Amino acid sequence: MRTKKHAMEIMVNVVSLIAGLLVVFPVLYSLGVSFMSASELSSYPPKLFPDHAIWDNYATVFSSTPVIRFMGNSFLVAAVGTLGRLITSSLAAYAFSYLEFRGKRFWFLFILATMMIPGDMLMITNYMTIADMGLIDSYSGIIAVMLVSATFMFMLRQHFLTISRDYRDAAFVDGCGDVRFYLQILLPMSMPVLSSITIASFLGLWNAYLWPLLVTNSESMRTVQVGITMLQFPEGMVYGPIMAGVTVILIPSIIVFLIFQKQLVFGVTSGGLKG
Amino acid sequence: MKKLMLIVSALLLTVSLAACGNPSSSNQPAANTSTGTSPSGSGSTSAEPVNLTFWHAMSGTNEEVIKQVAATYNETIGKEKGITITPVFQGSYGDLMKKVRAAVQAKDFKNLPDLVQSPASDVAVMKSIPSIVWAQDLIGKDSSFQIDDLEPNAVQTFSFQNKIVGIPFANSTILLYYNKSMFADAGLDASKPPATIAELGEMAARLTDKPSKQWGFILTPELYQMSSWIGMQGGFLGNNESGRADTMTAVEFDKTGAMKNFLTEWKKAVDLGGVQTGADANVKEEFAAGKLAMFVDSTAALRGVLNSVGDKFEVGTAFYPKVNASDKGGVAVGGSALYVMDRGDQAKIDAAWDYIKYSSAPETQLIWHQGTGYFPVNRKTYDLPAMNEHLEKNPLFKTAIDQLHSSSPQVQEPMSAVNNEISTFLKEEILSFVLNKKDIDTAVSDMAAKANKALEEYNRANK
Incomplete structure (x- = not known):
């Protein structure tokens, strides 16, 4: 019995290890390529890591694009957008799960229905709206359409519904109002969900491509994904600088993930209703 | 039944809201009303400074050459005539086209560029955009421009019914x-x-x-x-x-x-x-x-x-x-051309045309060819001693150019x-x-x- 369990554990570990390697392989390879010269990259058989690491590709990234500026722009957009989404979706979710008002079901379905409209379809209409507001080529223009998210609202509402109403009743008996219950009890209890939303939203906004490209016209307003295409050569095959650029812009995403992943694990293990 | 009605009405409202873009017809440009009585060139130093935006799709080393050419223009001819051009990379040709289309559809002329680079494969699309000023009209008003100097193959690429839409910029x-x-x-x-x-x-x-x-x-x-x-x-x-x-x-x-x-x-x-x-x-x-x-x-x-x-x-x-x-x-x-866009300001159209003339001049095309590998679009480039020297040193490029010159x-x-x-x-x-x-x-x-x-x-x- 014990050995069987033991064998099972080894199996799970081996499978996890293989899956992990598969996932991390492209990242490792891009890291390897970022240190290779063009001629070494195209040698046969292909190499995973260079014989002599060179820093030229990184020098190209920093000299031919204002990558620091791009990262700053992306960080601002992703941070403000994520914060906005957290605020709007948690407040809306609160209303839809705890409050009673006329047309509640209708408005809930109404918001959900927006999830069915593909974002690409709204691109031009959104552009027209932003252009009418005179926000083209501004941070506000990029962020404005990112401040709300039906998906995250839905996730939070579903989560709020799993939290027993007893918490709210008990808090209200002790003299708590809606705002205080929301801020001091509900949100802390929802940390795992809020963390996963933060990670998903931040990564999504950090990697946004088409919308930031459409609404920004000047180089200084570019976000990282748009900026990184400046390193591409339409007719060539110079992967080194691109991979170096990708590696550089990957770092903030990893940092954000590491910070909020802790919360995620902590929340999962400490959450739940006890008694 | 009631539930179904609720869902249906919510859906309908969503769709109608989403579809209800705001196609307000604000600030339409004075489309072709200007009869072009005064092509710039003479005493324009007294005129107000003109700032041009140039959207292109050249990345990497090619972008560096574009920037270098624009900077040279700004310091020399541009300074004289009060014109400053800013080249901006807008992603691939496909992405660039999406941006142009979005701005044209939104009638957002304020944010359109004055000059656009577009590839040979997209001429049919470019000629159907109303804001594009056909190069033929601009050539007609400017006797200093010799279209016969340009490679006839490239001119034909960007022409429709013998009228040229955009001026060739990079050939391949x-x-x-x-x-x-x-x-x-x-x-x-x-x-x-x-x-x-x-x-x-x-x-x-x-x-x-x-x-x-x-x-x-x-x-x-x-x-x-x-x-x-x-x-x-x-x-x-x-x-x-x-x-x-x-x-x-x-x-x-x-x-x-x-x-x-x-x-x-x-x-x-x-x-x-x-x-x-x-x-x-x-x-x-x-x-x-x-x-x-x-x-x-x-x-x-x-x-x-x-x-x-x-x-x-x-x-x-x-x-x-x-x-x-x-x-x-x-x-x-193949290759690409530069197109002038009408944003409702004749001074900008004239300035953009001036830049196009500069970018297709033999000397500029030599710099462009050496920096990128695209052929010069101007046949006068081959009269430059520096060009001959360059081709002697790089015979592989010569094959490509000979092939072009022997093509119909x-x-x-x-x-x-x-x-x-x-x-x-x-x-x-x-x-x-x-x-x-x-x-x-x-x-x-x-x-x-x-x-x-x-x-x-x-x-x-x-x-």
Whole structure:
């Protein structure tokens, strides 16, 4: 019995290890390529890591694009957008799960229905709206359409519904109002969900491509994904600088993930209703 | 029932809200009302400074050259005339086009650029955008501009009904690249690359070594290759001179027999066993790795290929192989042109035109050619001593230029807005014939029927 369990554990570990390697392989390879010269990259058989690491590709990234500026722009957009989404979706979710008002079901379905409209379809209409507001080529223009998210609202509402109403009743008996219950009890209890939303939203906004490209016209307003295409050569095959650029812009995403992943694990293990 | 009604009404409201964009017709530009009585040039130093925006799709080292050219202009002629140009990279040609279309649809003239770079394959789209000022109109008002100096092939590429829409900016054609060392190893004469598809097939067979995954030639022909292979035989790919005399409504390669000629030659070459077709291959990588002896690609790729090959082996360039040894047409010109956009300010149009003149001047084109590998669009460039020196040092570039000069201006990519679809149909049907899934007549008539249907549908929807 014990050995069987033991064998099972080894199996799970081996499978996890293989899956992990598969996932991390492209990242490792891009890291390897970022240190290779063009001629070494195209040698046969292909190499995973260079014989002599060179820093030229990184020098190209920093000299031919204002990558620091791009990262700053992306960080601002992703941070403000994520914060906005957290605020709007948690407040809306609160209303839809705890409050009673006329047309509640209708408005809930109404918001959900927006999830069915593909974002690409709204691109031009959104552009027209932003252009009418005179926000083209501004941070506000990029962020404005990112401040709300039906998906995250839905996730939070579903989560709020799993939290027993007893918490709210008990808090209200002790003299708590809606705002205080929301801020001091509900949100802390929802940390795992809020963390996963933060990670998903931040990564999504950090990697946004088409919308930031459409609404920004000047180089200084570019976000990282748009900026990184400046390193591409339409007719060539110079992967080194691109991979170096990708590696550089990957770092903030990893940092954000590491910070909020802790919360995620902590929340999962400490959450739940006890008694 | 009530629940259903609720869902339906919520959905309806969502859709109506989403669809209700705001097509308000604010600030329409004074479209072509200005009769252009005063083309700039004289005493414009007293005029207000003009700031131009130039959207382009050149990244990497090419972008650096664009910036350098613009900076030189701003410091010299621009300073004199009070014009400052700012080039901005807007992603790939496709992304750039999306941005232009979005701004045109939103009538957001404030955020349109004054100058746009667009590739040869998109002329049909560009000519249908109302905000584009046709270069023909600008040339008509400016006697100092000599259009005869420009490469006639490139001028024809960007012309519709003999009126030029955009001024050629960067030229390229298709070219054969080959590995001289591999030719020598296989006992072939490295100074005699294949001149026809038949020779290509024979040489490729001798250069192929399947156990070590080494191929003689890799290609899955699409519209890009076929524009030259059909055009060089003398006829046009589509009717109305491939869309340049009038809107293209049908293809012609099925009636002229040009496609059948090609298919016969191509299948013979493939059947010799040295040509890989139908598989996705990164030819430039394979070539640089010494696993591929020959491939065809744009001349603009030359610099990149030389860089990645390094000193591993010697690269050769040659004319694109002919279908029949007697073909005289040569190859189609690709590349890109600059277009002027009307934002409702005549001063900006004049300034943009001034920059176009500067960018197509012989000296500018020399800098552009040396920095990027695109050909000069101005024939006067070849009169410059520096150009001759450059070509002597880089004979590989000379092959490409000689090929262009021996090509007929009538050989062009078709001017249609459904080139991508046509390209897919050609690729699929050529493959199904070569892989013995269809006989030659069925393949030709199927690809023509599909292409004609796509053309018809587009033309009906965009009258």
